[in-house]
Amino acid sequence: DTGVSQNPRHKITKRGQNVTFRCDPISEHNRLYWYRQTLGQGPEFLTYFQNEAQLEKSRLLSDRFSAERPKGSFSTLEIQRTEQGDSAMYLCASSFQGAQETQYFGPGTRLLVL
Amino acid sequence: KNEVEQSPQNLTAQEGEFITINCSYSVGISALHWLQQHPGGGIVSLFMLSSGKKKHGRLIATINIQEKHSSLHITASHPRDSAVYICAVVIQGAQKLVFGQGTRLTINP
Numbered sequence: 001d002t003g004v005s006q007n008p009r010h011k012i013t014k015r016g017q018n019v020t021f022r023c024d025p026i027s028e029h030n031r032l033y034w035y036r037q038t039l040g041q042g043p044e045f046l047t048y049f050q051n052e053a054q055l056e057k058s059r060l061l062s063d064r065f066s067a068e069r070p071k072g073s074f075s076t077l078e079i080q081r082t083e084q085g086d087s088a089m090y091l092c093a094s095s096f097q098g099a100q101e102t103q104y105f106g107p108g109t110r111l112l113v114l
Numbered sequence: 115k116n117e118v119e120q121s122p123q124n125l126t127a128q129e130g131e132f133i134t135i136n137c138s139y140s141v142g143i144s145a146l147h148w149l150q151q152h153p154g155g156g157i158v159s160l161f162m163l164s165s166g167k168k169k170h171g172r173l174i175a176t177i178n179i180q181e182k183h184s185s186l187h188i189t190a191s192h193p194r195d196s197a198v199y200i201c202a203v204v205i206q207g208a209q210k211l212v213f214g215q216g217t218r219l220t221i222n223p
Binding site: 031035041045050056091093103105108 | 118145147149154162204210214215
């Protein structure tokens with residue numbers, strides 16, 4: 001257990017539905033990252049926050065995706081009008097800004113869109 | 115072409131063998147990470163390198179900045195080392211990690 005938690009751990013939904021995932025980082029970490037991993041591939045960057053500010057978004061993050069970190073603590077990732085291609089593992093990581101910055105990963109949320 | 119390439123993609127070995135996994139990258143980086151991912155998804159950071167060599171138990175990681183290459187070695191491999199090992203780099207001037215596709219390692223007893 002790295003101290004980063006994600007909920008739910010698994011989500012099955014029908015195409016067209018909206019889903020929301022939550023990430024609770026290690027409490028003193030000011031940076032939070034979202035990644036997506038499809039089967040057999042390495043993770044891909046989606047977005048990251050420093051405190052409550054969303055500083056970078058990947059081109060992978062279409063208009064259907066939105067992420068928030070309203071108080072600089074937990075974060076949510078929402079996918080609207082899900083598509084089958086959204087099926088993946090969604091990983092959250094947190095870190096404390098510094099010279100030897102290590103990202104600590106949560107267990108992930110596995111999404112299956114039917 | 116991916117910015118981070120790992121080889122081999124799959125590796126099967128017998129318990130006790132010396133294991134080497136390679137990572138090459140094509141961009142300027144500020145750091146390189148080696149990560150371990152077990153079935154079920156959990157990712158654990160093994161090493162963060164910006165130069166030279168690091169050792170932790172039976173694991174050794176090296177990086178050659180000029181050649182843009184890193185290796186992860188496992189000595190006296192054990193079935194519990196079976197996992198996916200992922201190389202990831204921090205591109206200079208950025209914060210995000212860019213990942214290789216991973217190397218699936220299976221150690222048979």
